[in-house]
Amino acid sequence: GQILVLLEQTDQGRDETVALERKYSLTPLTSYTLKSLSIKVVLYKTDLDVLDTVARLHSEPGIVSAQPNYIFQTLTEPMSDMQGLFRILNLEKVHTQYRGSNVTVAVVDTGVDVDHGDLKERVDDFESYIDEGAYMAELHGTAVAGIIGAALNDFGIAGVAPEAGLFAARACRQIKKGQPAGECFSTSLSRALDSVIIKKVRIVNLSLGSTTTDPLLEKLLAAGAAQGILFIAPAGNNTDQTQIAFPASDPNVISVAGTDAKGDPLPNGIVAAQAEVRAPATGIFTTVPGNQHNFLSGTSLSAGVISGILALAEGKNGPLKRDELPPYEGDLCHWQERLLDITLCSPLEDAVGMVSN
Numbered sequence: 001g002q003i004l005v006l007l008e009q010t011d012q013g014r015d016e017t018v019a020l021e022r023k024y025s026l027t028p029l030t031s032y033t034l035k036s037l038s039i040k041v042v043l044y045k046t047d048l049d050v051l052d053t054v055a056r057l058h059s060e061p062g063i064v065s066a067q068p069n070y071i072f073q074t075l076t077e078p079m080s081d082m083q084g085l086f087r088i089l090n091l092e093k094v095h096t097q098y099r100g101s102n103v104t105v106a107v108v109d110t111g112v113d114v115d116h117g118d119l120k121e122r123v124d125d126f127e128s129y130i131d132e133g134a135y136m137a138e139l140h141g142t143a144v145a146g147i148i149g150a151a152l153n154d155f156g157i158a159g160v161a162p163e164a165g166l167f168a169a170r171a172c173r174q175i176k177k178g179q180p181a182g183e184c185f186s187t188s189l190s191r192a193l194d195s196v197i198i199k200k201v202r203i204v205n206l207s208l209g210s211t212t213t214d215p216l217l218e219k220l221l222a223a224g225a226a227q228g229i230l231f232i233a234p235a236g237n238n239t240d241q242t243q244i245a246f247p248a249s250d251p252n253v254i255s256v257a258g259t260d261a262k263g264d265p266l267p268n269g270i271v272a273a274q275a276e277v278r279a280p281a282t283g284i285f286t287t288v289p290g291n292q293h294n295f296l297s298g299t300s301l302s303a304g305v306i307s308g309i310l311a312l313a314e315g316k317n318g319p320l321k322r323d324e325l326p327p328y329e330g331d332l333c334h335w336q337e338r339l340l341d342i343t344l345c346s347p348l349e350d351a352v353g354m355v356s357n
Contacts, residue, residue, distance in 0.1 A: 069185050070210060104124065116137075119166070147305055161309075193221070204230070217247060232303050236299060256305075
């Protein structure tokens, strides 16, 4: 029952807006400005059919566009199997040379536990973009943040890029206590993306998804990409899906599929083949609220792995360009080697030779 109306900041006076609200039986809930797009967004409640009303609103003068307030979900689910991410990425060797220093990664997600022993040194800034409530620590965002940037501090775990700074942008809310699932909205996500663009954050992790493309978020992703921002998002977790979820499906986003403990693709081979890169997705040991750690699974975590690797590469090489990233050829370790220009993987032929002998 909610509609977003996008207005050019100077086009619509209050009298015209009131007339519009009366004509379409719209009740204003909130409004905000997206500075990166120079657009005013008004959120309305309606008892009429949302899609029909949106279509009619597009014919009104002064309206840039109108759309439903889409709902997104964070992409993860709890599991108990174990996989050694630290070993898979050979982080012990990587961290002797590269740790992601002087790079900031935005975690657009549920709230990150900024007091967690593994994260409090790494979170440079945090903000909530959810209307109903202040910033709070939640499970999914904390887990993703830990994978990306848990500190090297003799406590808990080490993130992929343990010296990267984190901007915790709470644009999703946890649905149930103790469960990682969260929901996000066009309103909260657009505010968060506008903020990371204005702040000039270089890497943005979006571990969330929807089956529906969001036009407003498309505009923001295009604006951020034009500024050189790297957006990373998961392909999805539904084993029955045949297409990559949005925003991973957007051409300005690096799409990440998962692999299980056997190396098989997740959520399935069809979707994984469409993704740009794959990373471990099952049994990932990471941070959870309350200074604790646990195993979680899902392609949300795969996206976090890739965001961490890209932070390592930016810390080494400076700003990365999307079109200069090495192609993924089926092996994450070799992709990481090319990106960081470091030897990490045992050559296949050596392994075969050892077996033969």
